[in-house]
Amino acid sequence: xxxxxxxxxxxxxxxxxxxxxxxxxxxxxxxxxxxxxxxxxxxxxxxxxxxxxxxxxxxxxxxxxxxxxxxxxxxxxxxxxxxxxxxxxxxxxxxxxxxxxxxxxxxxxxxxxxxxxxxxxxxxxxxxxxxxxxxxxxxxxxxxxxxxxxxxxxxxxxxxxxxxxxxxxxxxxxxxxxxxxxxxxxxxxxxxxxxxxxxxxxxxxxxxxxxxxxxxxxxxxxxxxxxxxxxxxxxxxxxxxxxxxxxxxxxxxxxxxxxxxxxxxxxxxxxxxxxxxxxxxxxxxxxxxxxxxxxxxxxxxxxxxxxxxxxxxxxxxxxxxxxxxxxxxxxxxxxxxxxxxxxxxxxxx
Amino acid sequence: xxxxxxxxxxxxxxxxxxxxxxxxxxxxxxxxxxxxxxxxxxxxxxxxxxxxxxxxxxxxxxxxxxxxxxxxxxxxxxxxxxxxxxxxxxxxxxxxxxxxxxxxxxxxxxxxxxxxxxxxxxxxxxxxxxxxxxxxxxxxxxxxxxxxxxxxxxxxxxxxxxxxxxxxxxxxxxxxxxxxxxxxxxxxxxxxxxxxxxxxxxxxxxxxxxxxxxxxxxxxxxxxxxxxxxxxxxxxxxxxxxxxxxxxxxxxxxxxxxxxxxxxxxxxxxxxxxxxxxxxxxxxxxxxxxxxxxxxxxxxxx
Numbered sequence: 219x220x221x222x223x224x225x226x227x228x229x230x231x232x233x234x235x236x237x238x239x240x241x242x243x244x245x246x247x248x249x250x251x252x253x254x255x256x257x258x259x260x261x262x263x264x265x266x267x268x269x270x271x272x273x274x275x276x277x278x279x280x281x282x283x284x285x286x287x288x289x290x291x292x293x294x295x296x297x298x299x300x301x302x303x304x305x306x307x308x309x310x311x312x313x314x315x316x317x318x319x320x321x322x323x324x325x326x327x328x329x330x331x332x333x334x335x336x337x338x339x340x341x342x343x344x345x346x347x348x349x350x351x352x353x354x355x356x357x358x359x360x361x362x363x364x365x366x367x368x369x370x371x372x373x374x375x376x377x378x379x380x381x382x383x384x385x386x387x388x389x390x391x392x393x394x395x396x397x398x399x400x401x402x403x404x405x406x407x408x409x410x411x412x413x414x415x416x417x418x419x420x421x422x423x424x425x426x427x428x429x430x431x432x433x434x435x436x437x438x439x440x441x442x443x444x445x446x447x448x449x450x451x452x453x454x455x456x457x458x459x460x461x462x463x464x465x466x467x468x469x470x471x472x473x474x475x476x477x478x479x480x481x482x483x484x485x486x487x488x489x490x491x492x493x494x495x496x497x498x499x500x501x502x503x504x505x506x507x508x509x510x511x512x513x514x515x516x517x518x519x520x521x522x523x524x525x526x527x528x529x530x531x532x533x534x535x536x537x538x539x540x541x542x543x544x545x546x547x548x549x550x551x552x553x554x555x556x557x558x559x560x561x562x563x564x565x566x567x
Numbered sequence: 568x569x570x571x572x573x574x575x576x577x578x579x580x581x582x583x584x585x586x587x588x589x590x591x592x593x594x595x596x597x598x599x600x601x602x603x604x605x606x607x608x609x610x611x612x613x614x615x616x617x618x619x620x621x622x623x624x625x626x627x628x629x630x631x632x633x634x635x636x637x638x639x640x641x642x643x644x645x646x647x648x649x650x651x652x653x654x655x656x657x658x659x660x661x662x663x664x665x666x667x668x669x670x671x672x673x674x675x676x677x678x679x680x681x682x683x684x685x686x687x688x689x690x691x692x693x694x695x696x697x698x699x700x701x702x703x704x705x706x707x708x709x710x711x712x713x714x715x716x717x718x719x720x721x722x723x724x725x726x727x728x729x730x731x732x733x734x735x736x737x738x739x740x741x742x743x744x745x746x747x748x749x750x751x752x753x754x755x756x757x758x759x760x761x762x763x764x765x766x767x768x769x770x771x772x773x774x775x776x777x778x779x780x781x782x783x784x785x786x787x788x789x790x791x792x793x794x795x796x797x798x799x800x801x802x803x804x805x806x807x808x809x810x811x812x813x814x815x816x817x818x819x820x821x822x823x824x825x826x827x828x829x830x831x832x833x834x835x836x837x838x839x840x841x842x843x844x845x846x847x848x849x850x851x852x853x854x855x856x857x858x859x860x861x862x863x864x865x866x867x868x869x
Contacts, residue, residue, distance in 0.1 A: 302626045306740065313619050313739040313756070314662045315858035323731050331727045332861070333661035333668050338627035344657050348672060355675050357725075418653040419614075421636035422643040424628050431624035433695055434751045436743040438626060454643070458653075546632035546656070 221404045222411025223353040224557055229283025230524040231275050231397035232511065238262040242391060245377045252383070254391065259483025263394030263512030265370035273306040273317065275397030276366030277324045283362065283399035284325065286562055291327040295358035298348060299334040300341035300516055301365040302429070309371060309436040321364060339479055340544035341365055341516030342398065343552055349402040350414050364399040367515040371437030372429065389442040392482060394512030398520035409555065415462035416551040423450045427545030451543040452489045456496045459541065462551035473501035474536040479543045480508040480518040501539065527563035532556045569721030570677035573684070573714040574604035577830065577837045580706050586696040588622045590630055592708040593690030594637035600686070600710035601638060608640040612682025613673055614656035617665030617829055620691040620704065631656035634688055662857025663796045664727065665689065665829050667865055671725045673713050687711045689829040699756035703800065705825045709833030723866050724783050728775040730860040736764040737858040760799065768856050769805040775862035776810065776854060783866050791815060791848035792839060796855045797831030800824060
């Protein structure tokens with residue numbers, strides 16, 4: 219039997235330390251960037267304090283997810299860690315064992331199969347793509363996808379290296395830390411299952427955003443040709459989004475919530491306008507959550523879902539589209555109908 | 568319809584090259600695999616990279632995307648052609664078991680008819696030249712292409728068994744050291760392996776193997792070949808002594824203390840692929856082991 223899957227619960231961990239955009243701009247020895255907050259729509263971001271790292275963010279998000287779930291940790295069949303950064307004990311990058319193995323041990327999901335994936339900012343949605351495959355084939359019933367992104371150290375590197383507003387490290391200033399987790403479960407209700415489509419890697423653009431570990435200092439660095447990657451993502455994604463909508467017999471008007479990858483407010487709005495020109499219609503609402511968290515890499519979609527669930531913005535049966543753009547260039551679309559998860563979050567007050 | 572191995576290729580650095588770019592090495596294995604299989608690169612629907620130790624510890628994009636770009640697999644959406652196919656690629660890390668986990672994902676996609684061909688690539692090399700302690704993994708890469716078999720031949724069963732009590736037997740991570748050249752600090756890779764690790768691996772592998780045989784309804788006598796992981800050092804020797812099988816448990820010749828890591832099972836497969844023993848074996852077991860400790864097994868039937 220071909221099973222369907224749905225999102226059962228979502229958990230998030232936001233670190234406590236707050237850095238405003240004006241504080242960040244104040245760190246530059248010579249002011250070279252103007253109106254950064256206005257252009258990106260980011261007024262602050264949360265960053266890890268000493269003692270916090272990718273591992274602690276991921277573990278706390280997983281625990282938070284379990285607290286909203288009907289499943290106990292020992293009922294999870296699979297755990298997939300999807301983060302780009304794998305920092306444990308500060309800025310020590312862990313290669314082996316896999317991050318997910320240590321998360322499994324920490325949360326007590328000892329019977330779960332574990333492995334890590336890495337697919338830049340598309341990590342968690344790639345996790346959904348893989349979880350759906352394992353659930354559809356009947357191999358597992360429940361799968362937790364989890365990610366802890368400790369990427370604010372890229373910002374520290376950028377501050378020391380940016381000298382003009384044309385620097386390739388400008389995008390690093392949008393980054394904030396976050397952990398997110400979601401449990402994907404098997405469902406027999408085909409109406410509410412996830413529709414996954416259009417996961418495509420357009421490797422021609424793979425050099426437009428690169429991130430790697432520093433050789434001579436802790437942490438990493440990221441270089442982005444922001445304008446080019448934005449243009450490529452928007453123009454190349456149109457046929458992919460169209461195909462995804464056709465696959466589930468929906469038009470853009472039927473999508474109540476579009477959650478794009480959270481990079482900057484101006485690029486999200488420019489993308490939305492391009493879609494309006496191409497499709498001649500627009501989704502109900504485009505979700506932008508980066509004002510007080512910044513771009514949190516692979517966790518952005520689930521952070522946005524978690525926030526809107528807590529704010530009780532979703533209604534059951536709303537169509538939601540998650541749209542990811544990530545360096546590679548990866549374009550992915552996930553469409554689903556909101557289920558009874560909407561009643562388990564937020565307060566009625 | 569099952570999914571079978573269409574081709575396997577391996578790559579090692581050319582003589583005299585000490586520091587190797589793991590991405591180039593993996594792309595070389597992948598390109599060779601496509602050539603040997605005579606497959607159009609654009610027919611690859613899914614590409615997964617399972618190497619752990621990557622060139623300069625690249626975090627993004629995924630190494631799989633860089634390999635895809637190097638070998639020219641559907642680099643962009645071709646809006647003008649009707650039969651254009653999309654390729655999706657990503658990295659997967661499951662330590663020594665990564666190759667088999669990726670094969671399981673690709674196998675599912677091929678079996679369901681979602682894609683015609685899928686490729687798993689793996690490659691390890693020291694991330695930064697001479698910035699590591701106890702790094703005993705041979706620079707090596709391998710690629711495997713899977714295709715539909717049209718019948719029940721191919722992979723028929725996958726299982727993973729976990730032993731979380733041994734998760735600290737092998738830990739490898741970077742740490743920042745202030746003792747660099749000219750007072751500059753540097754990020755060092757440190758591989759810490761307990762002396763008991765090979766023995767623990769053999770215990771876990773043997774336990775898992777017999778559990779797997781029970782679940783598949785087979786006995787050891789039914790198995791013609793075992794293709795195991797080649798690390799840690801001494802693992803295959805000790806496994807051979809415990810399981811028997813002698814020549815039918817495939818071992819790769821070692822060079823000093825260096826072992827083949829994630830590409831190890833593919834090197835072993837290549838050995839029996841070239842001498843036709845793989846095609847002539849009815850039941851083959853792939854047995855991979857990695858830090859965690861996780862043991863992944865798969866049954867392959869010809």
